[in-house]
Each structure stands twice: as structure tokens, then as C-alpha cells.
Amino acid sequence: MILAADVTDTNGRLLLSRGQPIASKHLNIFKMWGVPEVQIQHAEGGDPEAGPTVDPEALRRVAQALQPVFADNDLAHPAVAEIFRQAVIHRSRRPVDPKPDRWAAPAGEAPSPAAGRDLRKKIRNRDIKLPEVPSLIFTLNDTIADPFSSADDIAQVISKSPGLSALLLRIVNSAFYGFPSRIDSVTRAVTIIGSKEVSALAVGITTMEIFKDIPKAVFDMQAFTHHSLACGVLARILAAGGNIRNTEQLFVSGLLHDIGRMVIFKYFPGQAGLMMSGASPGKSSLYDMEKAVLGFRHTDLAADLFEKWKFPVALSQNVVCHHRPLAAQDPAKAAIIHLSDIIAHSLGEGKSGEWRVPALDTTAWDKLRISPQTLSTIIPQALHHLGFLMTIFNGGD
Ligand SMILES: [Fe+2]
Ligand SMILES: [Fe+2]
Structure with a gap:
């Protein structure tokens, strides 16, 4: 592929000139400097990056099946239209189960909706015990908040947990980070x-570990x-x-955005x-059912947890406001x-228990x-x- 226009970083610094061929090492450089897209001169014979062509009839079927999943969205909005288009193409290439998630309810009588309503009060009064956060998270959060913390302090804290250090190094050495040389410590x-x-990355990884043990028979945590x-x-x-x-x-806010739902599933x-x-x-939608059954939503629970665990306010805001971003102190980040979240749902990449694509604000x-x-x-x-990141998180190569 040949560049059709100069590529510069966000400060206007030239990274690669027009007319240059693009190699894989350049893709990593673009990623590192926050360049989301470049213009390519298309060679005759089509785009080599394009995936396999999909049968138009299959596209039509998938588009039809997806309509109710997008019921809360306006398909005429340009962003929604593009997300829908991408979702149809992706789901046509890799079929995704369009059915809502099943829930294997535990044996015993289901609680009445009224019983759920005072749960949050009980949580706040500590009548119901929530997960004990590993002390490592408190230490890391303190370090993030401390303007005088040194690189050595952080490295020492993280290095005490070999499992965390290994996972963290695998993530930063992945193509997602795109560093040209290996980071070995x-x-x-x-x-x-x-x-x-x-530190933020380490907090995200450690927090996800807390919920790994939800039995698959109850909900598919993977x-x-x-x-x-x-x-x-x-x-x-x-x-x-x-x-x-x-x-x-x-990245970490996205990783933890539905943490409140993990708490509901587990506890x-x-x-x-x-x-x-x-x-x-x-x-x-599951989002509305939370309110009906519990009297609060997974985002309210996230606010309680993050306050208790002393998470940075900015990260907490991104998570707590992901269904109503305009209420956040920094609406662009929450947005x-x-x-x-909307794109992940649309593509059918993973499950959160929600079957409808949340409405785009x-x-x-x-x-x-x-x-x-x-x-x-x-x-x-x-x-x-x-x-590749899924493989790393699931402990594979
Ligand atoms: Fe959510
Ligand atoms: Fe979500």
C-alpha cells in the first residue's frame, strides 16, 4: 500500500511522507502517535486488506435480524448507520448468536422485586459484604493520586505480584501497544x-481478576x-x-465499565x-430491568464500589456515566x-447480559x-x- 497523503501526529510532526510504501512497522508507529487512519492509493485489483466478500443474501438476513437489537437507536443517524453497517458485515463473516443471554438461576425461590430495593442500603451499611479489594489496588490508586510517586515506587509495587507483572508485560508487548522493541521489565x-x-493498567487487570470465579453455569464470564x-x-x-x-x-475505563453488573451477577x-x-x-432492556428489580442500576453500584476502593475520580466518572455521558465532569471521555459500549454490543463481541444495543446519545x-x-x-x-488480547487475558499464548 502506498500513502496518498502525508501522515502527521497530533502536533503536526511529519511521520511519513506521501508516496511512501507502508510496511507493518509503520502501522505500529501510527498507532503509537495516535493516528487512527491514513489515506491509501488503491492499487488496481482491489484492496488487499478487504476481507472475504459476503453473500448479499446473508447480509440482508443479518441486517433484518439486527433491526430489533437496534430498536433504541435511530438508524438514520450517520454514526449509528455506520456502526450498523459494520455490525452487519462483521456478523455476516463471523456468525454471532443473536439470542439474548440465558441465565441459569440458582436453585431456590426467586426474590421478590421489593426485596431487591433495599439492597443498595444494605451494601452501604455493610450488611452485605462486597468483594474485598486486594491491597495492591489501594496502593496503586494511592500512587496514581500522589504527584510525588516515582517510577521506581510503582515498578516495585507491581513487581511484588509476579502474575500481574507477567500479564502486564504481555499486554504492553502486544501489537496493540505497538512498541518497536521488547519491554522486558x-x-x-x-x-x-x-x-x-x-498503574491504571495494573488496577484494571487486578480488578477483573476478582470476578473471574463466577461459575460458567451461572454466567459466562469469559x-x-x-x-x-x-x-x-x-x-x-x-x-x-x-x-x-x-x-x-x-482503556481501563472500558475494561471496567460494567463492573457493577459483575457485582450483581456474583453477589x-x-x-x-x-x-x-x-x-x-x-x-x-436489562438496563431498565435493573431499575425495576433492584431499584438502582449497575452504574450506581460502580459509583459505590469505586468510592470505597478509592479509585481515581476521572476513571470512576467515565464508568459511572457511560449510559449518560453528559452527566460526567468530562463528557467527551465518558462519551x-x-x-x-454501543459498538461492542453492535458487533456482538462478548456479552454483558444486555441484548439491545444501548441508545446513542x-x-x-x-x-x-x-x-x-x-x-x-x-x-x-x-x-x-x-x-489476541482475549487470548492473553484467558492465559493463552
Ligand atoms: Fe453498562
Ligand atoms: Fe457494556
Whole structure:
């Protein structure tokens, strides 16, 4: 592929000139400097990056099946239209089960909706015990908040957990990060990526570990991790595309955006069963069923947790406001998570228990300087990295 126009970073620095052939090493450089797309001179014979052609009849069938999943969205909106188009293409190539998630309710009587309503009070009064957060998270969050913390302090804290260090190094050495040389120690990662960024990443990984033990018979946590990771990957790439800094914080915000739902699945399986059975095509979304069954939503629970665990306010805001980004202190960042969640649902990448694609807040979309055309580049890019990151998170090679 040959560049059709000069490529510059967000500060206008020339990275590669027009007319140059693009090699794989350039893709990593573009990614590192937040370049979401470049213009290519198309060679005769078609685009070599294009995937296999899909039978038009298959596209039509998938598009028809997806319509009810998009019922809360306006398909005439340019961004929604592009997301829908990408979702149809993706789902046609890799079939996704369009049925809502099933919930294996635990044996015993289901709780009445009224019983759910005072749960949040009980949680706040500590009558119901929520997961004990590993002390490592408190230490890391303190380090993120401390302007005087040094790279050495952070590396030392993380290095105490060999499992965390190994996973973290595998992630930063993946193509998703695109560093040209291998990062072989946490100290080096902190030096190259930055102490706050590495701390945020370590917090995200450690937090996800807390919920890994939900039995598959109850809910498929691997599918949930898949949805969370899809949201994180999309958020990081969208942030770079929208010239938003703190891409790491957005990756972690995406990873943890539905943490409240993980708590509901793990600690309130009876209520979760009620919610899931009420949320189905033609009925309510799971988001609305949460309110009906529990009297609060997964985002409210996330606010309680993050306060208790002393998470950075900015990260907490991105998570707590991902269904209503305009309520956030920084609406553009919350809008990135909001949009990433919508795209992850649309593509059918993983499951969060929700069968409907959440409604796009079009005012929040307007705050992002991302064109619908950019989505057509960002979405395949995110899908490309997602598979490999899933393997890393699931402990594979
Ligand atoms: Fe959510
Ligand atoms: Fe979600």
C-alpha cells in the first residue's frame, strides 16, 4: 500500500511522507502517535486488506435480524448507520448468536422485586459484604493520586505480584501497544509508557481478576470479559482518533465499565435471574430491568464500589456515566466509553447480559471529533487487536 497523503501526529510532526510504501512497522508507529487512519492509493485489483466478500443474501438476513437489537437507536443517524453497517458485515463473516443471554438461576425461590430495593442500603451499611479489594489496588490508586510517586515506587509495587507483572508485560508487548522493541521489565514499562498509565493498567487487570470465579453455569464470564475488553480496546483507539489524552485510563475505563453488573451477577444471583428473565426482545432492556428489580442500576453500584476502593475520580466518572455521558465532569471521555459500549454490543463481541444495543446519545456523539467514516477504520482495527488480547487475558499464548 502506498500513502496518498502525508501522515502527521497530533502536533503536526511529519511521520511519513506521501508516496511512501507502508510496511507493518509503520502501522505500529501510527498507532503509537495516535493516528487512527491514513489515506491509501488503491492499487488496481482491489484492496488487499478487504476481507472475504459476503453473500448479499446473508447480509440482508443479518441486517433484518439486527433491526430489533437496534430498536433504541435511530438508524438514520450517520454514526449509528455506520456502526450498523459494520455490525452487519462483521456478523455476516463471523456468525454471532443473536439470542439474548440465558441465565441459569440458582436453585431456590426467586426474590421478590421489593426485596431487591433495599439492597443498595444494605451494601452501604455493610450488611452485605462486597468483594474485598486486594491491597495492591489501594496502593496503586494511592500512587496514581500522589504527584510525588516515582517510577521506581510503582515498578516495585507491581513487581511484588509476579502474575500481574507477567500479564502486564504481555499486554504492553502486544501489537496493540505497538512498541518497536521488547519491554522486558515493569521498570522499563513504567519508563516508556508512564507511571500513571501503567498503574491504571495494573488496577484494571487486578480488578477483573476478582470476578473471574463466577461459575460458567451461572454466567459466562469469559463472554463478559470479552465484552469488557472489546469496550476497552475500542475506547483506547477511539480516544487516539478523537485526540483525547489518557488513552490508558480510557482503556481501563472500558475494561471496567460494567463492573457493577459483575457485582450483581456474583453477589445477587437471584435478582440477576429476575432481571435477565424480564429483559428480552419485545420487552425491556436489562438496563431498565435493573431499575425495576433492584431499584438502582449497575452504574450506581460502580459509583459505590469505586468510592470505597478509592479509585481515581476521572476513571470512576467515565464508568459511572457511560449510559449518560453528559452527566460526567468530562463528557467527551465518558462519551468514548458510551460509544465503545454501543459498538461492542453492535458487533456482538462478548456479552454483558444486555441484548439491545444501548441508545446513542447524539449530543455526546457531537462532542467527539470523530467522523462516521473514521469508525469504518477504527472498528476493524479494534477487532484485529481484540482476538489476541482475549487470548492473553484467558492465559493463552
Ligand atoms: Fe453498562
Ligand atoms: Fe457494556
